[in-house]
Amino acid sequence: MYDVYERAWINDHLDLYNYAGSIGDADWQAELKERFLAREEDFRAMTAELLRQDLWRMFDQINVKMLELFGQMRDEKNRDREAELRERVWELKVMRVEIVRKIKSL
Numbered sequence: 425m426y427d428v429y430e431r432a433w434i435n436d437h438l439d440l441y442n443y444a445g446s447i448g449d450a451d452w453q454a455e456l457k458e459r460f461l462a463r464e465e466d467f468r469a470m471t472a473e474l475l476r477q478d479l480w481r482m483f484d485q486i487n488v489k490m491l492e493l494f495g496q497m498r499d500e501k502n503r504d505r506e507a508e509l510r511e512r513v514w515e516l517k518v519m520r521v522e523i524v525r526k527i528k529s530l
Contacts, residue, residue, distance in 0.1 A: 430467050434460075472530045483523045486516050 437460050444453040459466075493513050500506040 429470065430463075433463070433467075437463075476527055476530050479523050479527050483520060483527075486520050486523070490516050490520075 437456055441453055441456045441460065444450075444456060490513055493509050493516070497506055497509045497513070500509060
């Protein structure tokens with residue numbers, strides 16, 4: 425998914441670079457060339473930010489699901505079903521910890 429953004433960015437900057445050359449703006453062309461050569465760091469940062477946003481969305485979805493399960497547990501009379509719900513909540517907690525670990529590693 426992220427490489428789509430990178431390809432679009434590259435195409436746009438190459439178009440701008442060629443346009444700057446066609447109008448004789450060497451300073452702008454040099455600036456575009458520097459930005460183009462530095463793009464790896466820009467894309468690493470952009471990719472990390474997009475990934476961070478995706479991870480936070482996943483974290484929020486897990487929280488919503490956990491709240492739903494807690495509501496079901498509160499109303500559940502069957503002990504076996506309640507144990508299943510508790511197990512599912514535990515699995516979601518583990519997933520949430522893993523997501524936080526990934527967010528912190530970015």
